[in-house]
Amino acid sequence: MSAASARRRYALVQFLMWLPPGLMMAPMVLLMSARGLDLGEIGLVGAAYSVTIVVLELPTGGLADVVGRRTVLAVGTGFSAVGLVVMALADSVWLFFVASLFKGVARALSSGPAQAWYVDALHAAEGPDADLKPGLAVGSAASSTALLGGVLAGGLVPLVLPGDEVLRLSVPVWCGAVAAAAALVAVVVAMPEPRRSTSRGGPARSRAAARLGEILTDVPLTIRDGFHMAVRDRGLARLLLVSAAGGMMLAAIETLTPVRLAELTGRLESGSTVYAFVAAVGFAANAVGSSVAPLVARLLRTSTRAAVAAIAVAAASLGGLAASVALSGTAGIVAAGVAYFLVFAALSVEELVRGELIHLRVESARRATVMSVDSLQLQFGGLLITLGLGPLTTGLGIGGTWAAVAVLILVSSLLFVRLPARRVVPVPAPTRT
Structure with missing residues (x-):
């Protein structure tokens, strides 16, 4: 893969990953309020998101270093899509709480793998002395553009649509779920990784069990080494x-x-x-x-x-x-x-x-x-x-x-x-x- 191709793929993934948060940003609090949540309950939902990220941030980063950037990022975009669907349908504080947990898991899973994948791809194409700034700039600009367009759409769409207020507020969230599903497809297709070898010999189930054991062993070690x-x-x-x-x-x-x-x-x-x-x-x-x-x-x-x-x-x-x-x-x-x-x-x-x-x-x-x-x-x-x-x-x-x-x-x-x-x-x- 060439450096230019890696930059384009990285920019596409970054855009699609950050479009869902942009779309839900403006209507999120109003949607919860319209469905009966008070400010204290809205704060509880927000706290669930932050705590989930804090708890899972390091384990998910280590997981990406062990099983691969694409796999972890794909799972993260899947959690994002499911979380937004739950949020669009939620009519109680507990359902919004569940949606927040799903979104927190998605954020923790996706916080590092895309950028790590791009840096590794660029080093593979141009060597360890490659200039990282242009590609990182393209990826950051793509994510910012997605957030910009998303927040404007999320703020304006409920104002121009006819019908029930709650339904209008939920439309940007549904659009975010669709964008998250598109991001999942883009990650799977646009982020190729070298196939990791598996243990030789034995039935397929034994190889899978051995691989799971390797992952469970390697992730804590990777976290420890990275933190140290x-x-x-x-x-x-x-x-x-x-x-x-x-x-x-x-x-x-x-x-x-x-x-x-x-x-x-x-x-x-x-x-x-x-x-x-x-x-x-x-x-x-x-x-x-x-x-x-x-x-x-x-x-x-x-x-x-x-x-x-x-x-x-x-x-x-x-x-x-x-x-x-x-x-x-x-x-x-x-x-x-x-x-x-x-x-x-x-x-x-x-x-x-x-x-x-x-x-x-x-x-x-x-x-x-x-x-x-x-x-x-x-x-x-x-x-x-x-x-x-x-x-x-x-x-x-x-x-x-x-x-x-x-x-x-x-x-x-x-x-x-x-x-x-x-x-x-x-x-x-x-x-x-």
Whole structure:
């Protein structure tokens, strides 16, 4: 497979994987509310999603390194499709809870395998010195484009369709289930992997049992080795810690912005619609930032300088969002949109160059596991800030909370200063004979 083919396939898979979350984003809370859930129950459903990811993130990353990226990603897209179907049909808190569990499993399964597959494919085509940034940028832009289009469609479709309100709100979720099924097909067809050898001799059932035993043994070992790698390599540990700070920032923005927009518009429904457009601006910024990240790294000459500059821009932009709470009406909405664009464009630059720095330190056999550690850090950061949002907003208000998080993000840029140099030449994962 050529490098260009690997990039195209990676971009397609990324687009289809992120389209379902985009489609359900705007109507999700309103659908649960329309079917009788109160805010406490909606919070329980959201917590089930986060806890599922935290519990399964490392095991699923290790599983991808043992049984293959395509297999794990296909299972993940299958869980996504089923979870969205359950969500579209749910009429009680427990069914929404089950849907959230399925979506959490899907997120944990799909957090690292696609990117790990692309890096391995590119190394196979061009060698270990291949430039990762262009392909990673294409994949990030594709996922951002999917989220942008999905959130706009999810926010607008219920407004233009006739009929019952609950049915209209469920239509984007059904569309997300269809998109998840398409992603499953794309993963199976577009992500070829070398066939892994099986034990020789004996009946088919014995070989299958032996393979299952190998998997159950190898996954914990792979998780242990990947986690130890992240702890022992001080540079890698720093890069992963940045992800926790990023999770805090994303949680603070994504949780408080809908509340702020509802205050500006005066109604929850109109605030949700406006949030769909503001979120779309953020996803567009992700696509732009991912596209220009390689250029930014070239202009600043190193990836670490590009990451520090991007974090500084993101912190300053979040500070601007904090200051915008003094505005009202249209001016406040416009200010939120501008701040969203700058924050997410800068974050996407930082994420891309940080991802490259991580891959340069990780061998192929542990790549998906380390990406799961990175995703786990993001979830932990988000969980910490979510637990503290109540006291923070009570004491500081929305603007003060954003300002405090902006300072925290700016401090995290120090983790890139004098980053220990280390480069691991990727090697293929061992196969059993």
